[in-house]
Amino acid sequence: MTPAPPTPSFDADFSGDLVADLDFALSLADGADAVSMARFDAPDLRVSTKPDSSHVTEADLATERALRARIEADRPRDGIFGEEYGTTGATERQWIIDPIDGTANYLRGIPMWATLIALAIDGVPRVGVVSQPALGRRWWGATGLGAWTRTPDGRERRLHVSSVDDVAASSVSFQSIGQWRDAGREAELENLTRAVWRDRGYGDAWPFMLLAEGRLELVAEFGVKEYDIAAHVPIIREAGGRVTSFDGADDLAARSVLATNGVLHDSFLELLHRP
Structure with missing residues (x-):
């Protein structure tokens, strides 16, 4: 078998x-x-x-x-x-x-x-x-082995997520309004944008790397496949962040992803699943 x-x-x-x-x-x-x-x-x-x-x-x-x-x-x-x-x-x-x-x-x-x-x-x-x-x-x-980046001038440096520990002081990327609407999560997106300091839809791979660099505190997406997010996981985790599905599950195939600086992960989960 x-x-x-x-x-x-x-x-x-x-x-x-x-x-x-x-x-x-x-x-x-x-x-x-x-x-x-x-x-x-x-x-x-x-x-x-x-x-x-x-x-x-x-x-x-x-x-x-x-x-x-x-x-x-x-x-x-x-x-x-x-x-x-x-x-x-x-x-x-x-x-x-x-x-x-x-x-x-x-x-x-x-x-x-x-x-x-x-x-x-x-x-x-x-x-x-x-x-x-x-x-x-x-x-x-x-x-x-850690997480690293190389800039256009050839310099390499180790990555660390931010130490921001207050949702109200956080900067987040939500991909697109249409994506959250299609997932039936418009109300959750509204709650998120009201609670944080700054929100932007940077899109695709870049915001996950901004998170690993300590420039964002949350990135969330829906409708993702394994190949959309697998490469991000070791980078973010080695930079000190946390990655789960939107519902908090440890599942690469869940078709959603919630990546944070780690210290705010549970707070974001609570905010996004508040009745």
Whole structure:
């Protein structure tokens, strides 16, 4: 009997050595950046529509193919779960990739998009890389190895979430009003925006990295898939933050995500589920 795949979660306990895996993930991001940037803002970029009515560009497909080819060649025993080409191989060690997170921005020539690369071991994201080449930014982290960023001038620094401990002094990102409306959470969004100091819909991968940098205290999204958030989890957790589903569950497949600076996580959960 074939064993069931591990249940994806946010659990952080792990004692393995991830140095080689993180180095490999960073090299994957280098290759992905070269492919995606070659077609960014191209006047003849080919764009099509998927069955769910979302857009996909030739760059999404080419970037994922390049990532898959490298993983299959260098890590043939590992599985892959990608947005564009689905799941192949084993699930005990699985690379979870979103070739271009923010395709709508990419196809309009807006530089707010990123390639997301994660390694999940037994269903838990342990390595994460977020690369935003159009802005010259990259963030990465792995369980036990900390969370880091590199700025356009080549400097690297370790990431730490903020120490803000008062909801009224917090700055938050909520993705979009339409997303919360579609999830039936408009009242909760209204409560949130009334309670915090500042609210903005920064969108896609960037606000999660702003959280890890200590510039925001909460990011929440609905309708997300594993490849939308897996890369963020190790980075945020290693920066000292906390990641759960919107309902507080330890579940990567819950189709919602609530990421905070940790100290305010329970307070935000209480606020967002207040009758």
